[in-house]
Amino acid sequence: MRNYLLIIFCLFCSKFLLSQEIKKDDVDDLLDEILLQEDNLLDEIIQSLSNYQFLYVNVTYNSNTYFSGRDIGFDQFNVAPQISYVSSKGFYAGISGNYYNEFYPKWDVTVANLGFNKEIGQKKLFRYTISFAKYFYANEEDNILSNSANLGVGVRNKERSIGTQITGSYLFGKEQSFQIASRTYASIKLVKTKKVSLKFRPQLTIIAGKQTIELARIIPVGDDDTAMEYIKNDVFELINTQINIPLQLSYNSFDFEVGYNYNIPNPIGTETKLDATSFFNISLAYLIDL
Template structure:
C-alpha cells in the first residue's frame, strides 16, 4: 500500500481560484484594478469582469483536467505494477532496460513534434559503457558493454527499430538482440503531454554458461510530460514468455542549453534521475530440528525469496553536442541500488558512457 502526503499550502491560491472565484458576484471585484476604468460604462465594466472570470475559469478547468489525467495515468501504472509484479531477476531486467534506453530519446522526438511539420527519418546510434551493472548491482564481472541501434520514425507517430547488446566478458558476447515497433501520440493536441505504446521482441543466443531467459517479448506503455527545459516520464513493461513479469521506471530530466552555434548546432547539459522498480531474489537458509530423534538431528532448507520494489536510482550527468546530423554524448553515471532484503548491503557504483548518433532525413 502506498501513502502520499501533500502540503496543501502551495495549492491554496489555485484552490481559491478554482472553488471560490467562480462563486464571487461580478460586482464584488473592484474596478479600480482595471486601467482607465473611469472611462468605461457600468455595463462595459461588467462585461470585462465576466470575461476575465470566464478566462480564469477556463484556465483552471483545463489545469484540473490535466491533473486528473495524470492522476489516472499514475493509478493505472500502480495497478499494472501490482498485478503483474512477477519473477524478474536482475540480470534479465538489466538487459531489458539497456534495450529500452538505446531507443531514440523521447524528448528529442518531442522537439520535432513541436514544429507541427511532417517528417520521417532513420536514426542510428552506437553507445559504449565503461562498466556493466545489472539493476545497479555489480556481479563481479569487470566488463564493458556496447549497444547499437537503427530506427525509423514517422511524424504520424509510428516507429520501428532493431538493436543489439554486446558484453565483453559473457559467452556469447552478443548477448541479446531486439526488434521493436511502437506508436506515439499526443494528449489534447499538445506536444507537452505524450503517450507511447510498443512491442519488443527479444532474441537471446543459446549458451552453455548463461541460463536461458524466461522472457522473449514485452509490451510497453509510457507517458511523458515535457516543458522544453524540464520533463518527466513513466514507463511500464509487461514481460512475456515462459513466465510473466513487469518493471516500472520513473525519470525526471532537464534540458539546459550551454552554447548555441549556427542555426541548429548546440551543446546541452541534460541531467536525469531515473528510478527503477523490479523484482530481486535471494536465498534464505533455514535450520530445523528433526523431531523424535536422539541424538538431535538438524535439517537445512534453502528457500528462494523474491520481492518486487524500488531496486535502483541512477543519476546521470550527460553533456551532448548536436552538430548537423550528428549527435555526441559523454556522461558520468551513478548507481544507488537499494536492497529489498534487510540482510543485504549494496554499495553505490559509477561508470562513464559515450555515444554517437546520426540522423538521415527522408
C-alpha cells in the same frame, strides 16, 4: 541475478538533426521523446511537416557494466549499436544489441522494438507511449524474461526544459515480472548556432520492480533428521537509482555525447549493503533522412 533484476533495454537514445524543413531543436526533442521516451515534442513539428521518415544509427560505449546498478564481478566494458526508424505518424521501430568483452558469447542479446506515441491535451504537454520489445539471448539460460510490453505517460513544461516520464513494463517469457521506471530530466542549452548545438541534459532515473526472493529454512524430518525447505516470495521493491550527467554535441546530421553515470542500487532480499557504482559513456550517431 540478471534474470530477476532485468532492466528494460532502452533501444533508442540521444538526439538528432533533420536537414530539410524541420527546425533542429524540434527534431532533437522529437527523437528524445521517441528514442529516450522523453516528452519534448514541439507543436511546430506537425505544423511544419506532415509526413517524414528517417533512420537514426547510434553506437554507445560504456566503460563498465552493471546490471540494475550492481557489480557482478566482471570488470568489462560494453558496446551497444542501435538503429531506429521513426515516422511522423507516431510509429517507431528499432533493433539493438549488446557486446560485452568478458562474456561468452560476447554478443549477449539482440532486442527488437515496435511502438507508438501520441500527444494528449490541448496544449500537448502530455504524451503516452505504447511499445513491445522482444529479446533474443545468445545464452539460452538467460532467456527467462524474453518479452516486455510497455506503457509510458509523460509531461513536460511549455519550454521543454523540464519533464518527467513514468513507464510500466510487464516482463514475460518462462517467468513473469513487473517493473516501473520514472525518469526526470532537464535540458539546458549551452551553445546554439545554425549548425552546432551543445546541451547539458541531466537525468534522474528510479526503477522498482517485482522480484522473486528464495528463502531457505531448516525443518525437522522424523525424530533425528532435518531437511532444507525453500520458500519463494514475490516482493515489489526499489531496484536502482541512477544519475546521468551528459553533454550532447550536434553538428549537422552527426551527434556526439559523453556522460557520467552514477548508480545507487537498493539491496533486495538477502542482499547486504551494496556499493554505489559508476561508469562513463560515449556515443556517436548519424541521422539518415528518408
